[in-house]
Structures are given as structure tokens and as C-alpha cells.
Amino acid sequence: MVRGGILRVAVVGGGPRGASAVERLLAVHAQRPAPAHDAVASPGGRPAARAALLEITVYDPFSPGPGKVWRTAQPRLFVMNTQSFYPTLIPSEPGLAPPLAGGSFDAWREAQRAAIDAGTCTLAAEEQAELKGLESRDFPPRALYGRYLAQTWDAVLAAAPPGTTVRHVPAEVARVGRTPHGFAVTCANGRAQEADAVVLALGHVPAQPSAEQAALADAAAHLGLHYLPPAAPADVDWDRLPAGETVLVRGMGLNFFDVMAALTEGRGGRFTEGHDGRLVYTPSGREPHLVAASRRGVPYRGKADLDAYYAPSVELRWLTRAAALAARQAGIQPSFDQDLWPLLHRDTLWAYYSTLARVEPAAVSEGFLEELSAALAVEGPGWEPRASEVVHDGVVPARRLDLRALGAPLAGWHAADRAELDARVLAYLDEDAAGSARGEDDPVKMAIAALHRGRAVLKEAVADGGITEASWVSGLRGWFEGLAEGLASGPPAQRIRQLAALMRAGIVGTVGPEPRFWVDRSARSFTATSPWVGGPEVRARWLVEALAPANAVARADSTLLSGLLADGLVRPRFLAGADGVPQPATGLDVTAPPYRALDVNGLPVEGLYVLGLQLSAVQWGTAIAAEAHPFAAPGEAHDGAPYPSGQRTLRDADAIARHILGVTS
Known part of the structure; x- marks a missing residue:
């Protein structure tokens, strides 16, 4: 219920998805005509006095825009998995509310380079040096992308239309509950604030360990071993790992390459071009010996060297x-x-x-x-x-x-x-x-x-x-x-070349496909072996899980999600397998767009919206950064259509903003 002419919207999560929700709320609000005294509108379209003022509160312990994942203080060695020309926070899709400010990362990159040349750039010297060598087809540091998100956030707020306010509460939300007037958003410190509508833009949340992971951690605690559970690489203190000691690394996906970079280049090692066109690694002497394992026994394949996100020569003739x-x-x-x-x-x-x-x-x-x-x-x-x-x-x-x-x-x-x-x-x-x-x-x-x-x-x-x-x-x-x-979905090709150089230098080895892990209590060591590889097993006192935390709401280690599930305000989506037996999917159960949460009885919770990763049971593969300019994708001239999936998250945010503000067109 809107009271006092003010519509209060809480956005839980200040990373790119939360920032998109705020950007869209401001952009849609700017299109609204000035309300008449007796005009009506409401969050979710429910009858109520139309709010003349919009008050948005963003809850996140980290700075809005970058959030935690893209924070600007993380190591510069951690690079994006997409090239500079790909990501954007600002939509360009026709039919959406026009943006108030900002543009794509590549446009920001070019503007910053021009400012460097003009001597007007305000970025730190390290960031300016990165930008000078960063071209459109290069893979930028994640911290630099975080700077783009931070500056774009500031630009959007500076262009906020009259009658709107945006404030940031640097705290984690512990509970969202219903009240007679809407919702109460309670932070971990116990402070609560009211909201008429809530957007859950949670991004990655920690996951409860699996039974195997819990057993490994327990054994490590009792035997003096060292077990590092799944975590974002930027959150791990890699200095803990001792030089020269064998370290088992489980997982050879994208997180593995961050682990690899942190423990090699991050410790002073150097890659140089060899005479045969391959990279050569010169150790610093501070590296541990990494032995990597994955189900396939090899890492993700590296990306092809292209000047476009989609290979221009490849046209879909059948799956149009x-x-x-x-x-x-x-x-x-x-x-x-x-x-x-x-x-x-x-x-x-x-x-x-x-x-x-x-x-x-x-x-x-x-x-x-x-x-x-x-x-x-x-x-x-x-x-x-x-x-x-x-x-x-x-x-x-x-x-x-x-x-x-x-x-x-x-x-x-x-x-x-x-x-x-x-x-x-x-x-x-x-x-x-x-x-x-x-x-x-x-x-x-x-x-x-x-x-x-x-x-x-x-x-x-x-x-x-x-x-x-x-x-x-x-x-x-x-x-x-x-x-x-x-x-x-592999890493930049340079990472594959670096891994090959590290193997030639004896810094990295592998376990083999279908690895098995256990703890040898008599030897006080982690042990790994592959049924496809002969010889002795690998033993180590250190085991690193280079796996992304599980994105499953039922396994989330989140007070907020646990409370929403326990209160019946949300429920996991269930999908029937080939045997017809329903099983919980990874995401929440929601309505059709704009995505409102369904409660324990399957009824829409008016005013409670879901954006991003927790939509994984109704969307597939859309929880990555939005694609800049997807409406000029090459190779689609045969059916004249772009790829709307490229900016799906931004379109979802726009739909949620329109629903909250009661705007139908």
C-alpha cells in the first residue's frame, strides 16, 4: 500500500542485477506523466493512490554497481570471461524506457581512453595503464569492469528524475516479511524498514556443503589438513598456501584459472613468448605444485580468437x-x-x-x-x-x-x-x-x-x-x-597457453578423468586417483575446491532465503523428470514475467519480485552479464531477427519496474 504519496521500493542486492533494477525504475519513472491529485496506480497494479514520489533503498554490504563479485579492490589478474565489446549495464533494446545515462563497457572504455589522452581522466594510475593497453577484443580485468559499474551507477543516480531518491544501506538483509501495509525488510543488525515492493536481486549466494564436502572439511579439521571449500576466488586468501607443497585442486572450469593465476603470476612468476610460439613460464620459487582434477580430466576449451562475440562465418541454417x-x-x-x-x-x-x-x-x-x-x-x-x-x-x-x-x-x-x-x-x-x-x-x-x-x-x-x-x-x-x-564457455585462449606453459615447467599436473577423492587418515593426507590412470595416487595436505558455489535455492546458505522459504513467501520450483516424479529445480517458483514469487500455496506474492540467478528454473543461461548491442548480431540476416536473449535480464528489470510503477506501455 502506497502511503503519503511515496512509493517505497527495496532492492535486495546491489550488484549488476540490483543496479539494473534501480536504473530501470528511474528510467520508467521518468516517462510517467505528472500524477493528478486523484490518479490511481500501485505496485503490481493494485488500486492505490498514485505515488508522486519514488523512494528506492538498495541493500548490499558492498558498493552498489560492482557489488561483491565485481568489487574494484580484487586482484587485477582476475579477468572477465567475455571481451570488452560484450557487457553492458545499460539496455539498448527497442521498446524499453530510454536510459537516463551511461552506456556499454566498451563505450566507457573508449571515453576513458579519450580522457586519458586529454589529461582529464580521474581513474587511478593502475586503471589508466590497463585501459591504455585494452582493446575492444581484449578480456578486461574484473576490477576494471567493476569501476565501469561504479561510475555508471553514479551517472544514473546523477540523472535521476525529480521526485526520486535512491539510498544505499550497507548491510545484508536477514529477513523479508509481510506486513499489513507491504513488507518489512530487516537487516542483520536487526533494523527494519518498510517497503511497498521488494526486488530480490541476490546474485550468487553461499551454498551449504554437500555431504562429501562436509566430510572432507571435518576430516581436515581433525587431522591438521587444509580444506578450502567452494568460494569466489577473490574471497580466498591465497597467501595461506605454502610454496613448494602439493595442492590438490578439484575443478578445471573458470574458477580453476583464477586459482592458477593467483598461485603463479600472483606470486611473481612470469610468462614470456618462446621461440616456438608457445609461452614459457619462469617460476618465482614461491609457487605450490598444483595437481588439478575434473570429471573430464581436462579444462574447458579456450575461446577462439575472434573480433565478434559470434563467429561471423557461422550462420544458423536450421536452428533459426x-x-x-x-x-x-x-x-x-x-x-x-x-x-x-x-x-x-x-x-x-x-x-x-x-x-x-x-x-x-x-x-x-x-x-x-x-x-x-x-x-x-x-x-x-x-x-x-x-x-x-x-x-x-x-x-x-x-x-x-x-x-x-x-x-x-x-x-x-x-x-x-x-x-x-x-x-x-x-x-x-x-x-x-x-x-x-x-x-x-x-x-x-x-x-x-x-x-x-x-x-x-x-x-x-x-x-x-x-x-x-x-x-x-x-x-x-x-x-x-x-x-x-x-x-x-571456456576461458580466454591465453589462459590455455599459460596452463600449457605451467605444465611444461612442472608447476601443474593432473589427476585424470572421473577422479575419486578421500582422506587417508593413517597418512593424514587428502588422496586423489583416477580409474583411468595407473601408478600411485596423489597425496596432499591441501585441497582446494575450484568450483562455483551451487546455485540452488534449496541448498543456499542464506538466512534470507531460508526465512522466505520457512515463512512460505517463496517456494522452489518443482519439475517432473522422465519418470514423472517432480523434483526440486535450482530456482524459485515464479509467475510469468514480470516475475513475482509464488508462495507455498502457489499464489503470486504481490509486490515481491525475483530478478537474476534465482530464475534459473524458468530461464536457462541468462544469468550472465547483459550483451551490448545484441540487436545487430551478425549472421542473422536470413531471418532478420536479433537475439533478444542477450539483454534478457535488462528486459526483465524493465518489466518489473513497469509493474511496480503501474506503467503499461
Whole structure:
């Protein structure tokens, strides 16, 4: 209920998503006509006296804009996983309320460089030095992106329209409860404030340990071992790890590369270019000996060296937006495995073999591409055996694509010992780095580029019940997500080159695929081994979990989320698997956009909105930074459509702002 002509909105979480909510509230409010004395409006559209004033309170222990993840004081060695031209806090999508200030990170980068040249830049000397060498296709330090977020936040607040106020409460919210007039937002220090509407923009929250992790931590505490649970790398004191000692690292995804950087370059080691084009690592002598493990036994593949987010030469011929959305528009709920994946599979094969025919014409027979195109055009399930036959007859065996094997390159292979294993992993890393350098001339990287482009279409097609629950659970999240993440969400290629140099220098080794971890109490050590690798197991007194904390609301180690669940104000979403048995999904149960939380009885909680990661049960892969200028994406001229999924989070924030402010157009 709006009282005293003031609409009070609480935004819980001040990172990029919370900042987007504030930016959209201000932008939408600026479009509203001045309210008449007896005009009506309300949060969520409920009848109430229209508020002439908008008061926004942002709750976060860290500074709004960067929040915790992008805070500007973190190590400069931690870089983004996207290039400078990619991210933005400010939307450019047509139809949204016009921004009041700010632009994309790349526009900010160029403006700051111009200010440096003019001698008017106010950034710290270290940040100015980074900007001087940072081009549009480079991967910026996360701390520098945090500076962009901080300055954009300041610019948005400076442009706030009359009748609005924004204040920051530097505290964590412990509880959000209902009151007769709206909500009470209570901080960890016990202070409570009222709000008419609440936006939960929580971002990453800590997760409760799994049973195995709890057992490892307990054993470490009793045996004098050192166990570092899953955490953001910027939150860990890496100086604790002793030089020269073996450290087991579980996980070879994106967090692993931060661990690697912190314990090598971060301790004074240096990478230089070798005469053979490979990197050479010169140790400082302060590094520990890292032994890394993951289910696949190898890290994520590195990104291809491109000047664009999507490879311009890769065009989706089958998984177009029109094809992906056709079933939904016809009122049919498709299956991922049966309806969507076959389209993307065709595009992946075509991207690989059309590139192969261009760069290695001797690897294919005359007329191969024409025969493949005809096979891929076959309707129904018959296309796949026909395409396999064409490939078998028209491609030399060594150059045939095994898409699943790309994601598990060590599957089925036995190593006599870890020396043989590391030699093979090193060869894999060198080839992956070389493929990244070849860019659009590498068939494997272009197959991955098709997967990457296809994800942008899938994100839109599967959102909000776009596919069956069973195929969401067993197909999209069951097998495809892991494959796509390992292939298309990898680190900058430079990180792969650095890892190879560290292996050659003896700083990093590996455990092997499908690793097993346990504590040897008699030896007082952590132990790791792989069933695919012979020789003795790896023993260490230190174990680092280089894994991102689980993004599952039911496992969240959060007083706020636990309280909301216990009070029945929110509930996890349940999805039925292939056996028809409902099981809790990772995110909250919400209405259709704008996303209002559903309570324990399945009823919408008016005025309580969800934005970002906790929407993971109704959105797939949309919880990353918003993409700048997604409406000029290359390669979509065939159906004339952009990728709306690129700015989905910003569009969600705009929809929430309109709903709170009672604006319908």
C-alpha cells in the first residue's frame, strides 16, 4: 500500500542485477506523466493512490554497481570471461524506457581512453595503464569492469528524475516479511524498514556443503589438513598456501584459472613468448605444485580468437529463431532432444564440415558439401543416419567430427601413469590453443561457434516453459548444458597457453578423468586417483575446491532465503523428470514475467519480485552479464531477427519496474 504519496521500493542486492533494477525504475519513472491529485496506480497494479514520489533503498554490504563479485579492490589478474565489446549495464533494446545515462563497457572504455589522452581522466594510475593497453577484443580485468559499474551507477543516480531518491544501506538483509501495509525488510543488525515492493536481486549466494564436502572439511579439521571449500576466488586468501607443497585442486572450469593465476603470476612468476610460439613460464620459487582434477580430466576449451562475440562465418541454417519458436507459437510444447537439438546438431555439423572443406579441401571428396547439405535437409529422424553415411564416404577418417568426444577427449583412454597422462593433456592444450589462434579457419572451433550461437536462440526458446519439463531436466540440463559449457564457455585462449606453459615447467599436473577423492587418515593426507590412470595416487595436505558455489535455492546458505522459504513467501520450483516424479529445480517458483514469487500455496506474492540467478528454473543461461548491442548480431540476416536473449535480464528489470510503477506501455 502506497502511503503519503511515496512509493517505497527495496532492492535486495546491489550488484549488476540490483543496479539494473534501480536504473530501470528511474528510467520508467521518468516517462510517467505528472500524477493528478486523484490518479490511481500501485505496485503490481493494485488500486492505490498514485505515488508522486519514488523512494528506492538498495541493500548490499558492498558498493552498489560492482557489488561483491565485481568489487574494484580484487586482484587485477582476475579477468572477465567475455571481451570488452560484450557487457553492458545499460539496455539498448527497442521498446524499453530510454536510459537516463551511461552506456556499454566498451563505450566507457573508449571515453576513458579519450580522457586519458586529454589529461582529464580521474581513474587511478593502475586503471589508466590497463585501459591504455585494452582493446575492444581484449578480456578486461574484473576490477576494471567493476569501476565501469561504479561510475555508471553514479551517472544514473546523477540523472535521476525529480521526485526520486535512491539510498544505499550497507548491510545484508536477514529477513523479508509481510506486513499489513507491504513488507518489512530487516537487516542483520536487526533494523527494519518498510517497503511497498521488494526486488530480490541476490546474485550468487553461499551454498551449504554437500555431504562429501562436509566430510572432507571435518576430516581436515581433525587431522591438521587444509580444506578450502567452494568460494569466489577473490574471497580466498591465497597467501595461506605454502610454496613448494602439493595442492590438490578439484575443478578445471573458470574458477580453476583464477586459482592458477593467483598461485603463479600472483606470486611473481612470469610468462614470456618462446621461440616456438608457445609461452614459457619462469617460476618465482614461491609457487605450490598444483595437481588439478575434473570429471573430464581436462579444462574447458579456450575461446577462439575472434573480433565478434559470434563467429561471423557461422550462420544458423536450421536452428533459426523462427524454427525454434514455431512450436511455441503454435501452442505446442516441444522436447529439447526430439525437436530442438536435431536442428542445432545439423548446424554444428555444417559449421564443422563447411569450414573443413574450405581450409582442408583434400580432407573431403568432390561434391561432399552438396551431398551433406541434402542429407541435413532430410525431414524427420532419417537425416542423421544419412548424414553419417555421407560423412563416412566423403571425409578422411582422421577429420570426421565426433561431437560428444570433443567434450570428453580422454574418454575410454588408459594412461600407464600420470606422466603419460600429463603428456596427453599437454598435447590437448597445445592443439586447443592453436585452434583458438586459427579462429574462423579452425573446423572444431567453428563447430563450437555454432553451439555458442545456438545457445542464444535456445535461451529464448526454452524460457518460461518453452520445452517439456522432462526434456528440461534430462536433456537441456541433463546432458547438453555440460557439453555446451565445456566447449563454448571456456576461458580466454591465453589462459590455455599459460596452463600449457605451467605444465611444461612442472608447476601443474593432473589427476585424470572421473577422479575419486578421500582422506587417508593413517597418512593424514587428502588422496586423489583416477580409474583411468595407473601408478600411485596423489597425496596432499591441501585441497582446494575450484568450483562455483551451487546455485540452488534449496541448498543456499542464506538466512534470507531460508526465512522466505520457512515463512512460505517463496517456494522452489518443482519439475517432473522422465519418470514423472517432480523434483526440486535450482530456482524459485515464479509467475510469468514480470516475475513475482509464488508462495507455498502457489499464489503470486504481490509486490515481491525475483530478478537474476534465482530464475534459473524458468530461464536457462541468462544469468550472465547483459550483451551490448545484441540487436545487430551478425549472421542473422536470413531471418532478420536479433537475439533478444542477450539483454534478457535488462528486459526483465524493465518489466518489473513497469509493474511496480503501474506503467503499461
